[in-house]
Amino acid sequence: MAAETIHPVRNVRYLRPQEEWNEIPAIYLYLAGMGAGSYVIGVFLNWFVHPSQVISILGLPFDLTKAAIFWGPVLVALGAQFLILDLGIKKRFLYACLNPRTSWVARGFLILSIFILLGLLLLVKSIFPLEGLYPKSFLWYVAELIAIFFALATALYTGILLKATKSIPLWNTHLLPLLFLVSALSTGSMAIILSTLGSGVLATTSGALKALMRAEQIFVVIEGVVLYLFLSRRYKAAEQGKDSVRLLLFGEKKLLFWGGIVLLGFVFPMILEGIASFSHGNVPLIFTAGLLLLLGGFFLRLGVLRAGIKDQLPMLRLMEIEYDNLVARWGSLYQKKK
Amino acid sequence: MEGQQKVLVVDHQKCTGCRLCELVCSVYHTGASNPSRARIKVVKWEHVGIYLPMICNHCEKAYCVEVCPTKACHREPENNNRVVIDRNLCIGCRTCIIACPFGHPFFDLQERVTVKCDFCDGDPKCVVFCEPKAVTYVDADMVQMPKKRDAANKFIASIKQVRE
Numbered sequence: 001m002a003a004e005t006i007h008p009v010r011n012v013r014y015l016r017p018q019e020e021w022n023e024i025p026a027i028y029l030y031l032a033g034m035g036a037g038s039y040v041i042g043v044f045l046n047w048f049v050h051p052s053q054v055i056s057i058l059g060l061p062f063d064l065t066k067a068a069i070f071w072g073p074v075l076v077a078l079g080a081q082f083l084i085l086d087l088g089i090k091k092r093f094l095y096a097c098l099n100p101r102t103s104w105v106a107r108g109f110l111i112l113s114i115f116i117l118l119g120l121l122l123l124v125k126s127i128f129p130l131e132g133l134y135p136k137s138f139l140w141y142v143a144e145l146i147a148i149f150f151a152l153a154t155a156l157y158t159g160i161l162l163k164a165t166k167s168i169p170l171w172n173t174h175l176l177p178l179l180f181l182v183s184a185l186s187t188g189s190m191a192i193i194l195s196t197l198g199s200g201v202l203a204t205t206s207g208a209l210k211a212l213m214r215a216e217q218i219f220v221v222i223e224g225v226v227l228y229l230f231l232s233r234r235y236k237a238a239e240q241g242k243d244s245v246r247l248l249l250f251g252e253k254k255l256l257f258w259g260g261i262v263l264l265g266f267v268f269p270m271i272l273e274g275i276a277s278f279s280h281g282n283v284p285l286i287f288t289a290g291l292l293l294l295l296g297g298f299f300l301r302l303g304v305l306r307a308g309i310k311d312q313l314p315m316l317r318l319m320e321i322e323y324d325n326l327v328a329r330w331g332s333l334y335q336k337k338k
Numbered sequence: 339m340e341g342q343q344k345v346l347v348v349d350h351q352k353c354t355g356c357r358l359c360e361l362v363c364s365v366y367h368t369g370a371s372n373p374s375r376a377r378i379k380v381v382k383w384e385h386v387g388i389y390l391p392m393i394c395n396h397c398e399k400a401y402c403v404e405v406c407p408t409k410a411c412h413r414e415p416e417n418n419n420r421v422v423i424d425r426n427l428c429i430g431c432r433t434c435i436i437a438c439p440f441g442h443p444f445f446d447l448q449e450r451v452t453v454k455c456d457f458c459d460g461d462p463k464c465v466v467f468c469e470p471k472a473v474t475y476v477d478a479d480m481v482q483m484p485k486k487r488d489a490a491n492k493f494i495a496s497i498k499q500v501r502e
Contacts (some may be wrong), residue, residue, distance in 0.1 A: 310439060
């Protein structure tokens with residue numbers, strides 16, 4: 001699995017990693033995933049722990065806790081802005097839903113729109129528990145269930161969007177949506193921890209913060225396992241899958257992988273959180289671990305995007321053979337001349 | 339379908355790498371003599387003398403059509419079954435570029451949309467101007483004819499050798 005020189009024919013523009021989707025789509029995938037993950041975790045937290053800290057703003061009741069745990073749709077909406085920012089003609093962004101029959105971009109547009117609208121509605125209802133909105137109504141629970149479904153769909157969609165690209169072997173696997181889903185849950189739970197850290201919102205509720213941190217650590221471990229499976233399977237899947245994994249692990253992108261994904265996303269957060277658990281929840285340590293984990297989540301998407309190499313075409317395989325023959329022939333002529 | 343479907347065929351062994359096809363393509367479609375805006379690209383390995391013109395294959399199962407979120411990229415069965423991009427519908431998401439295994443549709447930085455080969459509405463300029471005839475526009479069922487002819491000629495030559 002060591003680094004090998006890429007064949008000159010394979011090293012042409014067409015077979016180098018794709019450069020169409022770069023930082024901006026990575027931010028979009030990351031924010032959409034993290035927002036969706038934090039929403040799922042937030043709703044479960046609300047169902048099972050019921051954290052609540054109501055204050056009064058201009059005579060209206062305002063629940064601080066809900067603002068912290070239901071902010072997922074805001075992140076997803078923010079991420080969607082990056083999708084629009086990446087378009088060639090931004091004012092035409094509404095056209096992006098015209099072909100949901102076959103296009104995952106169009107399907108994603110619809111999934112994200114429904115999730116953002118429903119999530120924002122539930123966020124408003126949760127932070128302003130006004131009597132006129134009937135906050136205890138059964139219908140709100142149904143709406144929450146639907147929102148969870150769309151949140152999970154959003155998290156999975158970020159992976160499916162890439163998986164739908166059949167010509168890039170690194171992306172064309174069921175493990176990618178799973179990897180992005182687990183990453184969405186780990187970064188999402190960490191986003192909730194960070195947003196409530198130091199405020200005492202979750203710490204005052206019996207063991208909520210501890211349970212959330214434990215859940216986040218489990219997600220990180222699962223993410224590590226899925227990442228290993230993803231890379232090892234892709235390495236064996238196709239020649240360009242192998243090239244992509246090599247590029248990420250030993251090639252130009254090795255700093256991004258080992259530094260950004262492995263160290264920032266897995267090793268440092270685990271070590272810091274381990275130390276923090278011995279020092280009775282040291283807030284600065286948890287905060288640093290959280291920030292690093294969130295950065296790691298972003299680099300994971302960026303790394304996967306940047307390492308996507310397209311399948312080799314039969315005609316380029318022919319070129320490779322022809323190239324080798326010519327080099328051999330010219331090499332022998334050169335030797336004779338000498 | 340009216341008439342015989344025609345396709346572009348590349349014979350890389352005839353290509354000299356002059357890139358005139360890129361130039362005329364760019365002039366015809368954009369009015370600018372800027373090869374980076376052409377719908378055909380010649381990939382070169384100069385030191386061994388290999389030149390490969392890359393063109394759109396207007397695939398039967400076109401991934402670019404499948405992934406386009408706006409239906410801007412569509413097939414025109416009535417028009418030589420070609421796959422074209424409607425620039426008034428394209429949002430410039432570049433999904434088609436990523437999906438195409440041939441790396442074909444190109445993002446036009448000036449127009450901010452994705453563009454691709456449209457056979458120049460039935461008279462491909464790359465074919466007209468290609469001196470060594472490395473790019474040809476032939477009936478789809480004639481694509482293999484030169485190879486078949488070559489094989490037949492070799493067969494005849496070997497039979498002659500045996501007889502002598």
